[in-house]
Amino acid sequence: MFRGKNYKASMELVPNEAVEAEKALELVVQTAKAKFDESIEAHFKLGVDSRHADQQVRGTVALPNGTGKAVRVLAIVKPGKEEEAKAAGADFAGADEMIQKIQTDNWFDFDVIVTSPDMMAALGKAAKLLGPKGLMPNPKSGTVTPDVAKAVQEIKSGKIEYRLDKTNIIHCPIGKASFGKDKLLKNFETLLAAIQKARPSAAKGTYIRSISVCSTMGPGIKIIARDS
Numbered sequence: 764m765f766r767g768k769n770y771k772a773s774m775e776l777v778p779n780e781a782v783e784a785e786k787a788l789e790l791v792v793q794t795a796k797a798k799f800d801e802s803i804e805a806h807f808k809l810g811v812d813s814r815h816a817d818q819q820v821r822g823t824v825a826l827p828n829g830t831g832k833a834v835r836v837l838a839i840v841k842p843g844k845e846e847e848a849k850a851a852g853a854d855f856a857g858a859d860e861m862i863q864k865i866q867t868d869n870w871f872d873f874d875v876i877v878t879s880p881d882m883m884a885a886l887g888k889a890a891k892l893l894g895p896k897g898l899m900p901n902p903k904s905g906t907v908t909p910d911v912a913k914a915v916q917e918i919k920s921g922k923i924e925y926r927l928d929k930t931n932i933i934h935c936p937i938g939k940a941s942f943g944k945d946k947l948l949k950n951f952e953t954l955l956a957a958i959q960k961a962r963p964s965a966a967k968g969t970y971i972r973s974i975s976v977c978s979t980m981g982p983g984i985k986i987i988a989r990d991s
Contacts, residue, residue, distance in 0.1 A: 776794055807932065809971060810967075819963065821925065879911055
């Protein structure tokens with residue numbers, strides 16, 4: 764595989780062995796050499812089996828320094844609640860007309876949908892379109908709630924969802940390279956604590972098997988995984 768000179772230069776900074784989180788995040792900032800502000804992601808390989816319902820790991824966490832990414836929020840609310848949702852920060856708000864737009868215009872100019880329980884039946888009409896894209900609201904992710912305005916505010920301020928994929932890995936953004944080591948470390952530690960707390964009771968053996976961080980264009984840097 765062809766690797767550019769920036770990537771090769773970054774690889775020279777990356778140790779073969781796992782390092783402490785603080786050192787890894789210092790290095791990930793140094794290896795973000797692109798001309799744009801690269802996103803920083805954390806990856807957690809867990810010792811669970813995502814095929815079993817009692818071993819799922821999913822939840823939300825508010826990163827203290829946000830993600831640095833502008834998240835476009837669509838609020839599906841009862842008529843008359845649109846202005847309240849927009850005042851809370853929603854980029855788009857509406858009811859049946861927004862659902863219709865998704866269905867007929869194949870419209871997906873948003874990153875997250877927040878809705879109230881009384882609108883879930885109506886939104887279900889678009890489930891076949893939203894589900895495969897990971898956009899269907901879910902109570903476990905805090906996107907189905909009676910307090911839509913609060914949910915919108917939390918998402919806009921840096922609340923993210925973490926979720927186990929089919930390969931038993933959680934991938935999450937923890938900020939931008941411009942944040943610097945200290946802010947990234949705070950976000951990383953907050954996410955790690957949430958994942959540790961979410962350990963399923965059915966999980967046996969080592970729970971967190973490996974951790975790594977990387978920038979958008981940079982190499983992965985392994986972090987010492989302490990299973991606690």
